[in-house]
Amino acid sequence: MKKFSSVFRSFLVSYIVILIIPSIAGFISYRTSISVTEKLSIQNNVIQLQKSKELLERRMAEVEGFTRQLAINPDLSILMNEKSAGDQTNVYGIWKMLRSVLTFGQTNDFLQQFYIYLGNYNVILTPGSAYFRPEHYYDNFRYTDQTLAEWKQSILGKTHRSEIMPLRKFNNKGTATSVVTYMQSFPLDSFSGSSPAVAVVIIDEKTIANLLTGITDKYGGWTQISDANGETIASQGTGLPDMKALSKDPKFDPNQTSQFYDDDLVITIHSETNGWVYRSGIPRHVLLENANQIKFMTWTITGIALAIGLLVGLLLAYRNSVPIHKLVSVVKEQFGKVETADRNEYDFLHGNIAEMIRSSNQLESELHRQLPLIRDAFLKRLISGELQTREEIFAAASQANTGIYGHSGYVCILHVQGYTGMDSVEVLNELHAARLILKQALLDIAGFMLTTDWGSDRIVIVFASKEAETGNTLGRSEIAALLEQLSRQAFAEYRITFTAALGDHFGSETEVSVSYEQAKQTLEHALHADRKGVVWYDETSMESATYYYPLELELRLIGTIRAGETDEARRIVRSVLSLNTEQRELSVEMWQQLVGEVKGTLLKLLDQKTFMESGIFEQLKDRIIAIQAQDKRSFQTEIEDIADALCAVVVSRKNDSHTRTVDGIKAYIGEHFSDSELTLYRIAEQVERPEKYISQLFKEVTGSNLSDYLEQVRMEHAVSLLRENRYTVDEISSRVGYNSSHSFRRAFKRVTGVSPSSYRQIAEG
Known part of the structure; x- marks a missing residue:
């Protein structure tokens, strides 16, 4: 340890600093997350109460719409305008009226209990029944704090214009309950005195309170609705405070949306439609439950992480300092250099590594210098037919960082004339210079050079283009003109003459070797016939006693x-x-x-x-x-x-193999979709294929991404569990493979367009 203690200390200090910096950032993030969590909790409860308000107002609007429909009902108009003739009653008209209102209570739970009072007949009509004496209706349905006379005077004998009576005790066939009453006189333009008819809708407090259970069931506490005068419309939950005392308390601001009062968060929303006030009280400890959990988990995890981090830092400092010490020893041993007292290990390594980098750069320069040789080797393999398939050709071209600039063209062999039979050193040097001159001239004229030496007096040229050629003569004139220009320039400047032999047209990279063999045969024919200039393969007589199938x-x-x-x-x-x-x-x-x-x-x-x-x-x-x-x-x-x-x-075998692989992926997902740890790596491990391969293969075969398919399978099972209505949303999210119910809700809404709770309500409705 003494030999590399300074390195060990350097590593250890670095790791400790690395631990401290994210710990500070984590503390700041923790304080921010606590604040955000509190704000989100308050915001969620405000939204929940707002939704309850909107839902109740919509239901009350439906009640008002019901009375508007009664106002234009022709049967009711006839009954209101008829004059009673003694004991004679329009029984048929009353029966028709009963039929027309019978279905309202079946479609709206706010309209399950209502009645219509006809003053001229002194009759009360309810869904399915008619009371020809109001006293009989009063015997079964009455306010506990109202006598019959008071009821007739305040309800039946007055004109009402969309009036809502606050919460009152009510006797429903011997059952005590509390109700809110909605009253509307007919016709709608009745202003004073008594009216021909009155519609009265009796809404049970429990029906209204059901709209508020979303808050109390989740958080506990209480909810309360009051009218503009402070009279209670409905209430739900436990611990409901005295509202009159609450409104008079100077510590409570009735116009503030959310505020803490005693141990509760009180949320207040005012309705612009009817002036009602919606309040909910949520216990502080329940509201901040998530924040407290975050606080506990943060401190716990931070403490454990710091302890483990220190141990890991010690281990890493030791482990990482050992190889540096060994590296220093190896460098000293290999290069024979001694570390001076005023230089530490890093300075010593820096100097030696810099020297190695310089050597590496020299090696890289040498490789670049050798690159033409690699390209030349690729071209030789291509024209000799060693590369059999297009895949092999493309792979070899990529390694050589070259290509043939197209997939169709001609192969040409230039034979330098005047040196046949000569093999002295001077002649070979002249031939080498002639080949260099011809290749440079070709580069100057044509702007490209795809050539290779073949023997001491021959140059192979590949003329290729990206355009697909369809005939043997297409492009020949351009190639012939280029070779003629090259011949004139070489002779005029250097007195070099050559014979150009060209094979037949090749239509694919794999046919380059065929065109080369044809060019060889053409050159042999030209030399035998003592032909000069440009000679094409189809210009030679190719009579043969044997077939060509190498x-x-x-x-x-x-x-x-x-x-x-x-x-x-x-x-x-x-x-x-x-x-x-x-x-x-x-x-x-x-x-x-x-x-x-x-x-x-x-x-x-x-x-x-x-x-x-x-x-x-x-x-x-x-x-x-x-x-x-x-x-x-x-x-x-x-x-x-x-x-x-x-x-x-x-x-077909390739496609069958792909299909089997995709089927195996689907089967594995179908069995393990509920595992929250199901990843692309595990799926790839199961089907024994690389991750990138199965991702691309699944997309190619099915047309959809693998992650989208997994999400779709999970959502289908989630829909089935929501319809069964046996589990909560949090339980369902866990059963279909989500660690977080929030992530599940977000994914469910993205796929189906509605939230899980809304989907369950739709399915139940």
Whole structure:
């Protein structure tokens, strides 16, 4: 420890500082979170009371709307305007009126108990009953503090215009309760004295109080509604204070929305519609329960974190100082340098690492210098046919940081003339200089240089473009003009002459080697015939006694079909047949041997496990064996169809594998959606695939993101549990995989458009 105690102390002090800084920030965050939690709790209760107010006002508006409908009811108008003739009563009219009001109480719980008094008949109509003597109605339904005469005078005998009687004791068939009474006289323009008819809606206090249970059930405490005169409309909960004493207390501001009074948070909301006052009182300890939990958890976690942090700091300081000490020892041992007394370990390492960086930069410069050689090696592999599939070509091009600037074009071989048969050192130096001059001139003329040396007197050039060429002559004139200009410039300035041999057009990167082989044959023909200038492949006579089907071409066809590249496989087949039918004149025996070779290639492919396990193995095998060699066009069509079928098998197996993987993901999610620790990593581990792979695969197969699917599954189960109505929202959030009920509510509303509580109310309604 003595050798690296200074490093150990440096690390330990750093870790302690790291612990202190976030602890200070955490304390500030803690105080902020407590304040925000208190504000949110108050705000949530204000919103809850506001919602209760809006709901009650809406229900009272429905009651008022009910009386407006009665005012325009033709049956009621007839009954109000009829004059009683002794004991004669319009029984039919009363029966029709009873029918028309029967359904109101079935759709609105505020209208479950109401009656209509007709003064001319002295009759009271209720849903389903008619009392031809008000005394009979009074015997069953009456205010406990009102006599029959007072009731007739204050209720039946007066004119009312949307009047609301505050809370009063009421006897409902022997059951004591408290009710709020809404009264409206008819017609609506009645102003004084008695009116022909009166509609009276009796609303039980419990019905109104049910609208306030959301606050009292959650927080306890009390809620109270009073009219503009301070008379109670409804109340709910325990610990209700004396409202008159409360309003007179100077410590209480009746106009303030929220304030603490004694041990309760009192929330006050005034209605602009009818002047009612809505108040709720919530115990302080319940309101700040979340804040107190945060406080307790914060102090507990902070203390534990500091203790653990100190232990971890000691461990890390020791662990991290040991390798530095070892590194210093290794540097001393390897470089033979001795640490001076006035330099610490970091200064010593800094000096030596700086030297290593300089060496690394030199190495990087050397690698950049070698980059042309790497690109040259890529081009040599490409034209020699070592790269069989497009994937291999693209991968090799990426590693070499190059490409061929397109996928179609021509391969050209420049042969420097005048040095045949000479191999002295002086001649080789001259040839080297000539190749450099030609490549630089080509770069100056064409603006690109995709060339490689092939032997001492030859240069291979790949002319490629991004445009897809459709004919053998497209682009030939431009290439011929460029080579002619190069020839004139090289001869005029350096007295260098060359023969340019070009292969046939290639339509894909995989056919570059074919075009190169053709260019080689063209050059051999040109040298044999002593031809100068630019010579094209199709200008030479290619009579041959044998077919052209080299091993690299066969391997390229096999690799392409294994990769499932249908278009590329068709192109190779057409290239093989074109080389042997259009560019060569094969005998019948050679043609039959070529057909046998191609059939053998397909049978080699068919013996692989991928195709043997497919359902069309025997069918494809019979088709390959039955191929005939008489008609060259039908032979090409049959070979292309079989190649298509083999590629389709490869693609189908890939798709089946993808589908099985996605099905496995869905099954795993269906079994473990309730686990809050279910992550993309665990799903990827289950299906034995990388995380990024399964995310992209799921999106490709299903069209939706994996996270969205998991959320949808959880919401579907949440909807089912909400309909069962056996669990609270907090319990449901835990059962469907959410650690926080707040996160669950937010996700549920985002998916369904409504909150879980609202959805449950809709489902129950």
